[in-house]
Amino acid sequence: xxxxxxxxxxxxxxxxxxxxxxxxxxxxxxxxxxxxxxxxxxxxxxxxxxxxxxxxxxxxxxxxxxxxxxxxxxxxxxxxxxxxxxxxxxxxxxxxxxxxxxxxxxxxxxxxxxxxxxxxxxxxxxxxxxxxxxxxxxxxxxxxxxxxxxxxxxxxxxxxxxxxxxxxxxxxxxxxxxxxxxxxxxxxxxxxxxxxxxxxxxxxxxxxxxxxxxxxxxxxxxxxxxxxxxxxxxxxxxxxxxxxxxxxxxxxxxxxxxxxxxxxxxxxxxxxxxxxxxxxxxxxxxxxxxxxxxxxxxxxxxxxxxxxxxxxxxxxxxxxx
Numbered sequence: 001x002x003x004x005x006x007x008x009x010x011x012x013x014x015x016x017x018x019x020x021x022x023x024x025x026x027x028x029x030x031x032x033x034x035x036x037x038x039x040x041x042x043x044x045x046x047x048x049x050x051x052x053x054x055x056x057x058x059x060x061x062x063x064x065x066x067x068x069x070x071x072x073x074x075x076x077x078x079x080x081x082x083x084x085x086x087x088x089x090x091x092x093x094x095x096x097x098x099x100x101x102x103x104x105x106x107x108x109x110x111x112x113x114x115x116x117x118x119x120x121x122x123x124x125x126x127x128x129x130x131x132x133x134x135x136x137x138x139x140x141x142x143x144x145x146x147x148x149x150x151x152x153x154x155x156x157x158x159x160x161x162x163x164x165x166x167x168x169x170x171x172x173x174x175x176x177x178x179x180x181x182x183x184x185x186x187x188x189x190x191x192x193x194x195x196x197x198x199x200x201x202x203x204x205x206x207x208x209x210x211x212x213x214x215x216x217x218x219x220x221x222x223x224x225x226x227x228x229x230x231x232x233x234x235x236x237x238x239x240x241x242x243x244x245x246x247x248x249x250x251x252x253x254x255x256x257x258x259x260x261x262x263x264x265x266x267x268x269x270x271x272x273x274x275x276x277x278x279x280x281x282x283x284x285x286x287x288x289x290x291x292x293x294x295x296x297x298x299x300x301x302x303x304x305x306x307x308x309x310x311x312x313x314x315x316x317x318x319x320x321x
Contacts, residue, residue: 019066022070023044027041027044028153032128032133033144036097043080044073047076048069051069067159070163071163075163081141092231092237094239095228096134097130097137098304099130099276099290099304101313102271127152130290130302131300132182140174143181145160147174150175151175151179157172191293195295196275197275199293199297200268200275201275203219207254210254210255212247212251219243219247221242221243223243224299225239226300227302227305232306236249262282264280264281266279272290275291283314285313287304288310289301290304
């Protein structure tokens with residue numbers, strides 16, 4: 001016997017599809033606001049829980065479910081950003097935004113190979129590269145929310161005001177302040193994708209061969225390197241400054257790794273939309289490296305080693321290998 005449908009079921013199915021179709025947009029928003037894909041997924045899940053906690057009549061009274069879900073997710077993110085500042089005061093070592101899991105290989109600045117399900121992946125563009133996310137960390141929670149909603153997602157300041165809980169004029173000032181921060185960090189000319197890929201490839205080769213001189217040559221003299229182990233694995237507890245200091249540290253780490261019983265592989269992978277590297281020990285991802293490149297030199301290096309931030313990368317790596 002076939003399933004019986006009541007009149008109006010088609011309309012309900014269409015409404016459900018429209019609500020669930022907002023998931024990608026909400027993940028995109030929440031990741032940029034929080035810098036953590038895991039936290040972004042939790043926020044979106046909570047937004048949907050609140051939607052389905054309403055009665056059908058309450059849901060029908062909402063003119064735009066997408067706008068409602070965005071307001072709810074935005075407010076949850078704002079609350080999380082405020083509490084995150086307190087939590088990170090007790091975080092062990094440096095805190096780096098969680099890198100987006102990506103199976104995409106890069107070659108000469110071009111991406112190729114398999115990618116994740118688009119519905120479950122944050123759209124990659126300039127607003128998710130690591131340098132941009134790090135700048136966002138310097139903003140106040142209200143600045144970050146106002147800036148991302150208006151400048152990245154093009155919400156009006158009236159809509160932003162509903163989420164932030166301030167006037168449209170105040171939200172305009174918040175976004176303007178945040179904008180100045182991003183401009184100050186992006187005054188240098190952009191480096192082409194092909195050039196970035198070539199520089200990172202040179203870095204990889206120099207690191208694999210433990211060539212200190214070559215590493216120094218590919219690093220800017222005033223380069224900085226940060227590692228995020230979260231207190232769960234060994235990592236540099238403070239930023240390392242200077243090309244020679246970074247190069248010697250990397251080679252020292254490689255020497256220690258060579259003495260271990262596991263096999264290390266360094267893979268060329270896209271990290272937040274740009275050429276990066278993924279370090280695996282017997283197929284388990286132990287580090288994800290992102291780079292900021294200016295001209296022919298690496299100016300900043302971020303190494304995420306906290307295993308809690310790398311769980312999705314390990315499952316991706318097993319698929320690739």
